[in-house]
Amino acid sequence: EDQVTQSPEALRLQEGESSSLNCSYTVSGLRGLFWYRQDPGKGPEFLFTLYSAGEEKEKERLKATLTKKESFLHITAPKPEDSATYLCAVQAGDSWGKLQFGAGTQVVVTP
Amino acid sequence: DAGVIQSPRHEVTEMGQEVTLRCKPISGHDYLFWYRQTMMRGLELLIYFNNNVPIDDSGMPEDRFSAKMPNASFSTLKIQPSEPRDSAVYFCASSFDAGGTEQFFGPGTRLTVL
Numbered sequence: 001e002d003q004v005t006q007s008p009e010a011l012r013l014q015e016g017e018s019s020s021l022n023c024s025y026t027v028s029g030l031r032g033l034f035w036y037r038q039d040p041g042k043g044p045e046f047l048f049t050l051y052s053a054g055e056e057k058e059k060e061r062l063k064a065t066l067t068k069k070e071s072f073l074h075i076t077a078p079k080p081e082d083s084a085t086y087l088c089a090v091q092a093g094d095s096w097g098k099l100q101f102g103a104g105t106q107v108v109v110t111p
Numbered sequence: 112d113a114g115v116i117q118s119p120r121h122e123v124t125e126m127g128q129e130v131t132l133r134c135k136p137i138s139g140h141d142y143l144f145w146y147r148q149t150m151m152r153g154l155e156l157l158i159y160f161n162n163n164v165p166i167d168d169s170g171m172p173e174d175r176f177s178a179k180m181p182n183a184s185f186s187t188l189k190i191q192p193s194e195p196r197d198s199a200v201y202f203c204a205s206s207f208d209a210g211g212t213e214q215f216f217g218p219g220t221r222l223t224v225l
Contacts, residue, residue, distance in 0.1 A: 034213075042201050043115075043216030044154070087154065097142065098167060099214070101154040 004090050006102035013109045016077050021086055021105045033071050035064050036087040038104070044087055047073075054067040074106030078109045092093040115217035117203050123223045129191040132220045134203030135184055143212060145178055146186050146202040154202070160186065193224045 007022045025033065032051050036044035048057045050066040057064050061082060063074040073086055085106045089099040124130055124180045125215040136143045144159040158168040171178070174192070180186040190197055200221050204214040 041218075043204070043219050045216070046213030049213070058183075089154075097159050097161070098156055100156075103153045 002090065002100050004088060004100055004102035005050055006086075006088050006105050007102070008105060010023070010106045011108070013075070013078050013107065015109055015111050016078055018074070018076045018078070020075070021073040021107070022087075023073070023088030025088075025090045025101055026069075027090050027092045027100075030092045031091040033066055034089040034091070034099060035062075035071070035073055036089065036101075037110045038085045038087055047086075075107070078107075080109045080111055083107055088106060113167060115203055115205055115215055117217040117220050119220060120218065121221045121223075124193055125136075126194055127192045128224075128225050129189065130193045130197075130222060130224075132188040132201050132203075132222070134186045134188070134217060136186070136203070136205030137215055138184065140205035140207055142206045142208060142214075142216070143180060143186050144204040144206075145186070146204065146216075147199045148219070151200045157188070157200065190222075193222075195224045198222055198224050 003026045005024045013019055022033050032049050035047040037047055038044045048064040055066050061076045065072045066106045085104040087101050087104045090103040091099055118133045141162050145157040146154050148154045157170045158178045159166055160180045176190055178188045200219045202216050202219045204210050204216045206214045
């Protein structure tokens with residue numbers, strides 16, 4: 001059975017203190033790995049899609065990387081506005097259209 | 112475009128009542144997804160449609176749940192009868208395709224069943 005595990009569950013950072021979030025997965029034939037950001041009371045907002053091991057994508061202070069077993073979301077010099085829950089999701093090769101989400105990492109960045 | 116529109120934003124009902132959640136996807140998107148989010152189970156896919164046709168409903172918890180998409184601009188998720196364990200935030204999302212493109216999520220409907 002496909003599984004997505006995110007760690008840590010929660011992360012508290014000082015402004016400017018860089019850190020990484022982990023998403024480990026077991027899936028039969030990864031088609032894509034997705035990162036979303038979710039603010040309280042809102043729907044998830046797309047950040048990145050990664051397709052193959054070794055791939056990296058960046059957006060402002062965020063950088064996502066992918067290996068054959070896990071993905072990392074690096075937050076460089078975070079600001080308070082980066083506070084959110086970050087969700088990882090996988091799409092298996094035999095489950096076209098279906099995203100399986102992890103439980104998320106809640107990030108709080110304090111000034 | 113206004114994005115994915117969901118209504119109502121909040122719904123409080125009593126156990127046994129019928130609940131209908133509504134969604135208007137982004138114009139031109141061929142795929143529509145219904146998700147449920149709870150603290151215990153996280154974000155789960157319930158069902159998705161392609162060109163108004165249900166493709167995979169394996170996530171629908173039981174027969175009390177049903178979803179329809181009568182046209183490209185409207186979908187409903189119905190729970191009849193509702194139970195307290197159905198309390199959750201229900202999200203609708205749409206996308207151009209089912210592959211690596213992003214899914215655009217609506218603001219969600221917070222359902223409370225008393």
